[in-house]
Amino acid sequence: MKDFISVGPLRLLQRSSRKVLGPGNLGVLIARAGVGKTACLIHIALEKIFRQERLVHISLEEGPEKVTYYYNVIYHDFVKALDIHKEDDAYEYRTRIDKNRMILAYLNQSFDVDRLRANLNNLRESMSFIPDALLVDGLDFEKAERDLFKGLKEIAEEFAVEIWLSALSHRHIDMVNERGIPYPCHRFDDLFSIIIHLQPEQSGIYLKLLKDHDRPTISDTIVRLAPNTLLALD
Numbered sequence: 001m002k003d004f005i006s007v008g009p010l011r012l013l014q015r016s017s018r019k020v021l022g023p024g025n026l027g028v029l030i031a032r033a034g035v036g037k038t039a040c041l042i043h044i045a046l047e048k049i050f051r052q053e054r055l056v057h058i059s060l061e062e063g064p065e066k067v068t069y070y071y072n073v074i075y076h077d078f079v080k081a082l083d084i085h086k087e088d089d090a091y092e093y094r095t096r097i098d099k100n101r102m103i104l105a106y107l108n109q110s111f112d113v114d115r116l117r118a119n120l121n122n123l124r125e126s127m128s129f130i131p132d133a134l135l136v137d138g139l140d141f142e143k144a145e146r147d148l149f150k151g152l153k154e155i156a157e158e159f160a161v162e163i164w165l166s167a168l169s170h171r172h173i174d175m176v177n178e179r180g181i182p183y184p185c186h187r188f189d190d191l192f193s194i195i196i197h198l199q200p201e202q203s204g205i206y207l208k209l210l211k212d213h214d215r216p217t218i219s220d221t222i223v224r225l226a227p228n229t230l231l232a233l234d
Contacts, residue, residue: 007081007231008047009040009207012196012223016212021162021194023132025213026153028185030167031198035205036230037166040198041135042074043230044164045101050093053132054100056123060111060138064103071097077229102129111139113151120159136165141184149191181210198225205230 013019021027031037041057048055059067075097084090104119123129136152156163167185177186181195189195195211209221224233 007078009043009223009225009230009232010047011232012207012209012221013194015221016194016209017215018213021164023160023162024153024157025193026149026156026163026165026191027194027196028165028167028192029196029198030169030182030185030210032169032171032200035198035200036225037168037198038070038137039074039230040207041137041164041166042070045133045135046071046075046078046097048133049097049100052096052100054102054129055133055135056102056104056120056131058111058116058134058136059103059105060107060136060140062138063105063107067103067105071101074229077231081229081231102131113148113155117155117158120155131159131161134161134163136163139165139167141167141188146188146191149188153191179211200227204233 013021029037029040031040045055045057057067062070075094079090079093084093102123104116106115120131123131134155139148152163152165155161169183173183175183175186177189179189181189182197185192185195189211192211193213194209197208197210199206199208203224205225205227207223207225209218212218212221225231226233
């Protein structure tokens with residue numbers, strides 16, 4: 001699937017300083033409820049899978065069956081957007097997803113860094129599954145303490161993975177820190193290398209790069225997304 005970068009949200013990073021988040025780093029996607037945080041994370045996951053990378057999708061709100069359903073829906077959007085008609089090609093991509101993705105669900109507030117570390121070690125030792133990236137969906141940034149994100153940073157460095165998270169913002173909270181990072185990431189922005197804002201406007205849905213590694217200033221780095229599929233338009 002050589003053209004996936006032309007339609008996926010990570011197209012935004014092609015305009016960043018390093019083009020990638022990179023091993024050992026944390027990235028976060030900020031959006032309000034219903035805008036498409038989970039869908040956007042799954043787009044990121046699929047792009048990595050189609051690059052022959054392995055990943056672990058960590059869900060804190062949905063079970064594996066529901067997460068798999070989301071992947072199936074978004075995969076079909078990719079297939080349609082890239083005009084893939086050959087049954088053999090579609091089967092190859094589906095097989096690649098099943099082979100290179102693991103789903104871990106931590107429901108009922110059962111998630112913690114030590115448990116994650118144990119599960120990653122188990123995947124490596126018992127299944128020889130060594131991921132390149134982790135996606136953490138559903139973490140409550142309002143209740144989370146700094147030590148949790150420091151622990152995730154340690155996981156990223158220890159296992160040489162990049163970690164993407166989603167953060168829920170609220171329409172009625174317009175708090176922004178002195179570096180321009182909005183709630184709820186304003187307290188921990190120094191621990192993140194990439195911060196992206198998924199924001200609906202009258203003219204469409206936009207991804208905007210708010211933090212780009214150690215780059216001191218960022219010009220308007222924006223990608224417009226299709227409202228129904230969250231595939232890149234511009």
